[in-house]
Amino acid sequence: MSAAHDDHHHGPAKGLSRWLFTTNHKDIGTLYLWFSFAMFLLGGTFAMVIRAELFQPGLQLVDPNFFNQMTTMHGLVMVFGAVMPAFVGLANWLIPMMIGAPDMALPRMNNWSFWILPFAFAMLSSTLLMDAGAPNFGWTFYAPLSTTYAPETVTFFIFAVHLMGASSIMGSINIIATVLNMRAPGMTMMKMPLFVWTWLITAYLLLAVMPVLAGVVTMMLFDVHFGTSFFNAAGGGDPVLFQHVFWFFGHPEVYIMILPAFGIISAIIPTFARKRLFGYDSMVYASASIAFLSFIVWAHHMFTVGMPIAGELFFMYATMLIAVPTGVKVFNWTATMFRGSMSFETPMLFAIAFVVLFTMGGFTGLMLAITPADFQYHDTYFVVAHFHYVLVPGAVFSIMAAAYYWLPKWTGHMYDERLGKLHFWMSFIGVNVLFFPQHFLGLAGMPRRIPDYALQFADFNWISSIGGFMFGASQLILLVVVIKCIKGGKKATAQVWEGAQGLEWTLESPAPYHTFTTPPDPKLIHAQ
Amino acid sequence: MLPKAKLWLGLVVAALMTLSTNLQAAWELNMTQGVTQISRDTYDLHMQILWWCVAIGVVVFGVMLWSIINHRKSKGAVAASFHESTKVEILWTVIPFIILILMAIPATRVLTEAYDSSESDLDIQVTGYQWRWEYRYLREDANEEEVAFYSILSTPRDQINNDLPKEEHYLLEVDKPLVIPVNKKVRFLVTSNDVIHAWWMPAFAVKKDAIPGFINEAWTIVEEPGIYRGQCAELCGLDHGFMPIVVHAVPQDEYDAWYAGQQQAAAATRAAANNVVTLSAALEQGEEIYNRICIACHQANGTGLPPAFPALAGSAVANGDVEANIRLVINGVPGTAMAAYGRQLNTVELSAIITYIRNSFGNSTGDLVQPADVNTILQEAQ
Ligand SMILES: [Cu+2]
Numbered sequence: 001m002s003a004a005h006d007d008h009h010h011g012p013a014k015g016l017s018r019w020l021f022t023t024n025h026k027d028i029g030t031l032y033l034w035f036s037f038a039m040f041l042l043g044g045t046f047a048m049v050i051r052a053e054l055f056q057p058g059l060q061l062v063d064p065n066f067f068n069q070m071t072t073m074h075g076l077v078m079v080f081g082a083v084m085p086a087f088v089g090l091a092n093w094l095i096p097m098m099i100g101a102p103d104m105a106l107p108r109m110n111n112w113s114f115w116i117l118p119f120a121f122a123m124l125s126s127t128l129l130m131d132a133g134a135p136n137f138g139w140t141f142y143a144p145l146s147t148t149y150a151p152e153t154v155t156f157f158i159f160a161v162h163l164m165g166a167s168s169i170m171g172s173i174n175i176i177a178t179v180l181n182m183r184a185p186g187m188t189m190m191k192m193p194l195f196v197w198t199w200l201i202t203a204y205l206l207l208a209v210m211p212v213l214a215g216v217v218t219m220m221l222f223d224v225h226f227g228t229s230f231f232n233a234a235g236g237g238d239p240v241l242f243q244h245v246f247w248f249f250g251h252p253e254v255y256i257m258i259l260p261a262f263g264i265i266s267a268i269i270p271t272f273a274r275k276r277l278f279g280y281d282s283m284v285y286a287s288a289s290i291a292f293l294s295f296i297v298w299a300h301h302m303f304t305v306g307m308p309i310a311g312e313l314f315f316m317y318a319t320m321l322i323a324v325p326t327g328v329k330v331f332n333w334t335a336t337m338f339r340g341s342m343s344f345e346t347p348m349l350f351a352i353a354f355v356v357l358f359t360m361g362g363f364t365g366l367m368l369a370i371t372p373a374d375f376q377y378h379d380t381y382f383v384v385a386h387f388h389y390v391l392v393p394g395a396v397f398s399i400m401a402a403a404y405y406w407l408p409k410w411t412g413h414m415y416d417e418r419l420g421k422l423h424f425w426m427s428f429i430g431v432n433v434l435f436f437p438q439h440f441l442g443l444a445g446m447p448r449r450i451p452d453y454a455l456q457f458a459d460f461n462w463i464s465s466i467g468g469f470m471f472g473a474s475q476l477i478l479l480v481v482v483i484k485c486i487k488g489g490k491k492a493t494a495q496v497w498e499g500a501q502g503l504e505w506t507l508e509s510p511a512p513y514h515t516f517t518t519p520p521d522p523k524l525i526h527a528q
Numbered sequence: 529m530l531p532k533a534k535l536w537l538g539l540v541v542a543a544l545m546t547l548s549t550n551l552q553a554a555w556e557l558n559m560t561q562g563v564t565q566i567s568r569d570t571y572d573l574h575m576q577i578l579w580w581c582v583a584i585g586v587v588v589f590g591v592m593l594w595s596i597i598n599h600r601k602s603k604g605a606v607a608a609s610f611h612e613s614t615k616v617e618i619l620w621t622v623i624p625f626i627i628l629i630l631m632a633i634p635a636t637r638v639l640t641e642a643y644d645s646s647e648s649d650l651d652i653q654v655t656g657y658q659w660r661w662e663y664r665y666l667r668e669d670a671n672e673e674e675v676a677f678y679s680i681l682s683t684p685r686d687q688i689n690n691d692l693p694k695e696e697h698y699l700l701e702v703d704k705p706l707v708i709p710v711n712k713k714v715r716f717l718v719t720s721n722d723v724i725h726a727w728w729m730p731a732f733a734v735k736k737d738a739i740p741g742f743i744n745e746a747w748t749i750v751e752e753p754g755i756y757r758g759q760c761a762e763l764c765g766l767d768h769g770f771m772p773i774v775v776h777a778v779p780q781d782e783y784d785a786w787y788a789g790q791q792q793a794a795a796a797t798r799a800a801a802n803n804v805v806t807l808s809a810a811l812e813q814g815e816e817i818y819n820r821i822c823i824a825c826h827q828a829n830g831t832g833l834p835p836a837f838p839a840l841a842g843s844a845v846a847n848g849d850v851e852a853n854i855r856l857v858i859n860g861v862p863g864t865a866m867a868a869y870g871r872q873l874n875t876v877e878l879s880a881i882i883t884y885i886r887n888s889f890g891n892s893t894g895d896l897v898q899p900a901d902v903n904t905i906l907q908e909a910q
Contacts, residue, residue, distance in 0.1 A: 058690040145723040233741025276611035306744035309643045339608040341601045363581035372638040379761040444556035445730045450769030
């Protein structure tokens with residue numbers, strides 16, 4: 001009887017088993033977020049090695065092979081280990097609380113999809129310690145460099161990618177099932193917070209393209225071990241086929257890493273502008289259009305492979321079209337700020353920086369879409385600058401904004417605002433010093449993925465490296481802020497932020513271990 | 529103005545001033561206009577879109593900045609309640625769409641021009657290898673002497689390893705540049721022998737992937753004589769950063785003289801295929817070739833970078849059967865960076881390099897390989 005009673009009111013289990021066996025969406029969200037932060041530091045360390053080697057012309061610290069391992073591992077760890085798991089972690093924590101559900105729809109699978117990840121990345125990282133070295137063929141792993149000419153460790157890489165894919169697919173099934181089935185009464189689709197909407201769309205994208213990624217690495221596996229020639233021209237295969245299949249996954253993947261960010265920014269800006277989000281409906285439609293377009297633009301990564309002109313034109317026009325819904329989003333955020341009553345706490349600072357710097361990445365994206373101009377930009381530092389602008393002050397800043405925004409709800413304490421602002425300004429200055437000069441490097445002719453460069457590239461490279469070290473070091477401030485906030489601090493109210501809207505703010509802070517075991521009062525559910 | 533803001537402004541102005549004095553030096557900020565019609569068109573397209581982006585940015589960021597300055601709670605701003613406007617939303621969907629059309633029109637025109645590779649005056653086959661380029665001038669008459677050669681980074685390893693000061697064209701210099709005539713339509717047939725490379729010459733606005741099993745076309749008409757420098761643009765393994773491209777564009781008569789000279793040299797090399805060489809000459813030539821071609825993987829002291837790139841010092845191949853050694857160098861090791869050098873070097877060079885590795889790095893077989901020995905095996909391999 002008493003056991004049954006305990007069971008009914010149970011909080012978290014004690015010790016390690018709480019984390020190993022947990023099926024609680026909040027615990028799993030926490031696991032994802034810590035894992036993502038650890039991978040962010042690991043991938044960041046690789047980036048520091050890259051920037052240190054590029055600080056001066058000449059080879060100083062590493063040999064070219066290790067340099068290639070660093071660029072490859074940096075990309076893989078940041079994309080699959082840092083950014084994607086961070087968004088899944090946020091989805092776990094927030095989606096049930098935002099839609100008034102008690103937990104995710106498939107809690108046991110939720111546990112499984114997280115716990116696959118540490119093994120996947122342990123396997124991938126272990127290749128650094130092997131004789132043959134880590135994968136060195138770039139995060140885009142173009143065949144035949146990644147098949148016929150790959151180090152033996154490519155098999156570990158393939159298996160690790162399979163595991164990451166399985167984890168993502170399970171995660172997205174869970175999110176779709178939760179959003180479609182577990183919304184509280186009154187939470188209609190068009191009343192869902194945009195973070196839920198963008199994640200729902202992201203989940204469908206993941207479901208569509210992760211199997212394609214699995215397919216392409218499986219074809220590699222067959223080429224490497226079972227004598228097939230999918231990508232081996234000598235055996236009648238087609239190296240360009242690899243790129244088509246890879247980018248059919250890879251381009252939607254880009255939006256997988258940015259759509260949830262749009263959702264986060266659409267929550268934070270109205271809160272601190274104390275004004276309803278402008279154009280909610282158009283935000284939903286814009287997200288859906290971006291998702292649709294993301295499937296028909298993949299070959300803009302391949303303008304130099306020698307496609308027929310009709311193909312080049314089609315992919316150019318389709319890519320340019322993406323500027324329209326993306327523009328709508330930026331205009332909506334601006335209109336939300338316009339005639340608001342704004343205050344600039346750390347989450348808002350990150351959100352505004354996101355809008356400005358992501359838009360700059362969008363501009364260079366539009367430039368890259370212009371096929372003849374792309375012939376000059378392709379595979380240079382201009383591209384490196386472009387995608388780092390959309391991914392670092394884009395995706396990563398949105399994750400940081402989210403962390404600051406919801407930390408009080410998660411921990412029950414306010415974070416240290418002074419440290420938060422310090423972290424923001426260091427990151428903001430660092431990221432621009434790091435990536436802005438890379439536009440110039442690319443336009444002046446510096447190819448990407450080279451460990452050494454001609455002398456005319458020296459000045460902007462050392463500036464970029466200084467920015468890199470500054471940005472890297474300032475992330476340790478975030479670690480301090482989070483630990484301080486968990487340990488204590490000013491008590492957070494349920495509402496936390498004056499202008500915050502949504503069901504999660506009706507819960508006390510910290511949010512109880514189990515929430516919405518009974519559905520919330522439908523009167524609490526407002527249009528966003 | 530707040531004292532703090534003044535300080536920042538001062539710092540920014542100071543930074544801009546130091547920057548602008550340096551700008552006159554080597555701070556290349558923008559794309560090159562290049563020396564061809566296509567490269568100039570591409571530059572104009574680039575600038576046009578850049579200015580569109582700047583204009584849009586000024587408007588959007590301007591509104592944002594204005595709101596940030598004026599609509600703050602600390603200034604007592606009260607939030608308005610509007611949250612949608614179909615009119616405005618249609619407007620900012622349609623206007624960008626129109627701007628995109630304005631961008632797409634010139635882009636389509638330039639692309640169509642760049643894709644017209646018909647009616648060339650001269651065809652050159654460009655083949656990427658790990659990590660060098662091969663240029664093969666296509667002949668109209670198969671009985672003519674063929675001009676074909678490899679173009680390899682000529683920057684000494686000592687400069688890369690910081691043991692010697694770096695010179696002006698560090699990493700952008702080759703032993704034998706590609707030579708083309710000016711004001712002629714030169715077509716490049718781009719392919720690869722191993723992994724994917726990309727042949728990129730910024731001044732011509734030509735970038736084409738070199739893909740095994742495919743032949744891609746690109747073309748250029750260079751208008752000004754000069755020396756132009758570019759690099760491999762697609763990650764192709766260990767020495768991707770070390771396979772530059774250098775093109776000499778020269779007047780037609782100079783080109784003709786150069787071409788005839790190359791044909792004579794090719795004939796002479798063929799005639800020398802069975803010459804007898806001395807050990808000292810072979811060692812000297814072998815060392816020179818080693819430092820040019822082999823050193824990237826097998827390293828200066830022959831220790832290699834195992835396991836991908838095996839050591840030559842004390843290796844079973846370099847100390848074992850001569851014939852097996854010759855065969856390995858001629859045929860390469862498929863699936864590795866060890867290329868089939870029988871196709872890349874002539875018999876004199878092959879014999880020299882094999883003699884060199886069998887008598888260096890502590891290897892002391894004392895073997896002197898003659899071009900004739902190599903030629904026998906080369907013949908049977910074909
Ligand atoms: Cu290459």
